[in-house]
Amino acid sequence: MHCKLCLQEKELRNSHIYPEFFYKSESMYDEKHRFIQSNNPKFLLQKGIREKLLCHDCEQLLANTYESYGRKVLYGGEEIEILESPQGKFSYNLDYKKFKIFSLSLLWRASISTREMFDEFKLLSNAEEKLRNMILNGNAGETFNFPFYNYVVEEERFGFIMPPEKYKDNSHRIVRIIIGHFTWFFLISSHTEKFENKDILFKEDGILKVRKIKMSDTELIKQLNLELIQK
Numbered sequence: 131m132h133c134k135l136c137l138q139e140k141e142l143r144n145s146h147i148y149p150e151f152f153y154k155s156e157s158m159y160d161e162k163h164r165f166i167q168s169n170n171p172k173f174l175l176q177k178g179i180r181e182k183l184l185c186h187d188c189e190q191l192l193a194n195t196y197e198s199y200g201r202k203v204l205y206g207g208e209e210i211e212i213l214e215s216p217q218g219k220f221s222y223n224l225d226y227k228k229f230k231i232f233s234l235s236l237l238w239r240a241s242i243s244t245r246e247m248f249d250e251f252k253l254l255s256n257a258e259e260k261l262r263n264m265i266l267n268g269n270a271g272e273t274f275n276f277p278f279y280n281y282v283v284e285e286e287r288f289g290f291i292m293p294p295e296k297y298k299d300n301s302h303r304i305v306r307i308i309i310g311h312f313t314w315f316f317l318i319s320s321h322t323e324k325f326e327n328k329d330i331l332f333k334e335d336g337i338l339k340v341r342k343i344k345m346s347d348t349e350l351i352k353q354l355n356l357e358l359i360q361k
């Protein structure tokens with residue numbers, strides 16, 4: 131089998147689509163290390179959503195270079211400079227290359243996965259290929275190559291993963307990826323440099339501007355609550 135990242139013929143690992151630290155840090159496992167899918171609660175997945183995607187070397191590349199940094203940024207352990215924190219907004223000074231490639235690897239893996247949860251979301255094959263090269267070669271690109279911004283949910287514990295969702299904001303196509311407390315909004319239009327709200331994008335200077343929101347206030351949760359009530 132060919133590794134999806136390096137394309138070499140190698141034995142493939144049962145790779146996590148999203149890194150396992152999310153499941154552990156967000157208490158998404160039950161006592162038997164099983165993950166309950168939000169879109170299919172009756173179906174338990176041992177050790178989370180996985181698929182034969184990557185060879186050992188590529189898994190290690192992602193884990194050691196990018197995921198370890200992402201985990202420390204999101205859940206603590208990395209000294210991060212907080213620049214300002216007006217109401218509900220925080221600015222962090224991050225390693226642009228590491229956090230960008232970590233984030234792009236989430237988008238890429240969601241797109242190449244054949245697991246049911248990711249069925250509704252696929253990038254065009256040339257975008258997938260561009261991402262693959264960027265991740266493999268450690269090329270974080272410029273601000274407007276697959277730019278993104280983030281929201282963080284404030285509530286204590288919020289352990290679920292949502293299927294990626296594509297939608298349009300004015301003339302821009304955006305993919306929303308929700309993993310636990312964290313939400314990425316990736317711009318996948320061809321004209322991302324025309325995005326109106328450039329200020330919130332993660333830029334080459336490494337400044338990440340994060341909006342903190344109360345999940346219970348969002349439309350998504352109102353919908354989910356409604357669905358739960360109806361069941």
Ligand SMILES: [Zn+2]
Nearest residue numbers: 133136185188
């Ligand atoms: Zn590989």
